[in-house]
Amino acid sequence: MWFVHFAPGMAIALPPPAMRWPMVPLERVPPSRFTPPHCPWPECSSHSPSSGAPFRFQRHGSFQRLCDRRRVPRFLCLSCKRTFSLQTFAFSYYLKRPTLSLPNDAYFHEATRLLTLLAGKATSTIRLLTDGHSDYLRAIRTHPDGHRFEHQAFPNPERGPQGTPRSPEAKARDAALFPVDLLHRILRHTIAHHRRETIAFARRVEGVLERGFLTAIWRNFVKLRSERRPDGGTPAMRLALTDARWSWQRVLSRRLFPTKTELPQGWDDVYWRALRWPDPTRMKPHELTHAC
Ligand SMILES: [Zn+2]
Numbered sequence: 001m002w003f004v005h006f007a008p009g010m011a012i013a014l015p016p017p018a019m020r021w022p023m024v025p026l027e028r029v030p031p032s033r034f035t036p037p038h039c040p041w042p043e044c045s046s047h048s049p050s051s052g053a054p055f056r057f058q059r060h061g062s063f064q065r066l067c068d069r070r071r072v073p074r075f076l077c078l079s080c081k082r083t084f085s086l087q088t089f090a091f092s093y094y095l096k097r098p099t100l101s102l103p104n105d106a107y108f109h110e111a112t113r114l115l116t117l118l119a120g121k122a123t124s125t126i127r128l129l130t131d132g133h134s135d136y137l138r139a140i141r142t143h144p145d146g147h148r149f150e151h152q153a154f155p156n157p158e159r160g161p162q163g164t165p166r167s168p169e170a171k172a173r174d175a176a177l178f179p180v181d182l183l184h185r186i187l188r189h190t191i192a193h194h195r196r197e198t199i200a201f202a203r204r205v206e207g208v209l210e211r212g213f214l215t216a217i218w219r220n221f222v223k224l225r226s227e228r229r230p231d232g233g234t235p236a237m238r239l240a241l242t243d244a245r246w247s248w249q250r251v252l253s254r255r256l257f258p259t260k261t262e263l264p265q266g267w268d269d270v271y272w273r274a275l276r277w278p279d280p281t282r283m284k285p286h287e288l289t290h291a292c
Contacts, residue, residue, distance in 0.1 A: 026090040031062065031073040040088045044080040111139035117264055119145035129176050131156055152176065183219070191215060206273045213270075221246040 026034070038055050039046035046055050056078040062071050063085070074085045087093055118126055125148055130136045132153030140146045154173040159166070166174070174181070187194050191211060193201045202208040221242065225232040236242050258271055269275050 026086065027070070027092060029086075031071060031086060034073065034086050036075050036084070036086075036089065039077040039079060039082070040084045041077070041080060041082055044077060044082070046077055046079040105135070107133060107135035108139050111136045112143060113266070115139055115143045115145065115149065119143075119148055122148075125150050128152070129154065129180075131173075131177065186219065187215065204273065205275055206270050209270045217251055221251065222248065 036055065036057055038048070039057075041047060049055070058076045058078060060074040060076040060083050062073045064071050065087075072085050072087050074083055076083050118128075128140070128149045128151045130151065130153055132155040137151075137153070140149055140151055143149075154176045157167055157169040157173060159170060192198045193208070193211075202211065220235045222245065223234065224230050224245070225235055225238060232238070234242075234245050237245065258268075263271065
């Protein structure tokens with residue numbers, strides 16, 4: 001509800017005006033479905049017609065964009081005879097690297113990759129707890145092994161200011177997603193550069209991920225499950241992967257050969273520092289032969 005102020009002490013409640021704004025980025029609208037709403041040239045009489053007459057235009061061929069190979073339709077304004085394209089109305093009109101700013105289904109693709117990894121490891125039904133992000137739901141729905149996942153969603157409920165008692169939904173969510181929240185807290189607490197840009201900040205994306213691998217080893221093999229109840233052992237002991245807590249000396253007691261270890265898809269690129277960065281001059285691929 002919006003309030004409009006008329007005079008001191010007097011306000012009248014009005015329903016908010018309906019906000020009309022498209023759901024889908026223009027770049028994803030099929031070219032045949034797009035009709036230009038007005039002439040983009042400010043000097044043209046069809047730019048802001050006063051009469052409310054419909055905008056008169058003709059289709060005028062198309063072109064293919066070099067950066068993403070997308071076919072973009074062109075139009076001809078019948079008032080000023082100038083031409084323009086669908087791209088003229090897109091947010092990415094002025095951007096030289098439009099792919100850097102557009103949502104590109106990253107959550108969906110990552111979730112799909114994770115489901116593939118999990119489905120390959122487990123033999124029975126996999127219980128999956130998430131915050132109900134729509135991309136996770138879509139990934140489970142479209143995955144060939146989606147039926148093997150028993151999915152429970154706990155969306156983040158609304159919370160009051162600090163100190164407010166938690167609602168039953170908030171309690172259920174916190175109990176179900178405790179392991180995720182705990183890992184998040186541990187990462188923020190123990191890896192300074194995940195919190196803010198410090199002198200420890202990695203210069204390459206792979207550097208961040210490599211520390212992530214170290215953190216996974218530390219969390220699972222070196223650190224106890226609970227600091228308050230040290231008799232519980234480490235997570236790796238709980239899964240019977242090992243029967244004792246590991247020291248760093250033990251973790252680093254041998255060298256592992258990448259040529260003898262099968263790595264999941266994507267890990268290879270991290271190891272060989274071959275991830276592609278949008279600007280190759282800023283992060284060159286690693287090319288030293290004897291450094292791995
Ligand atoms: Zn025009």
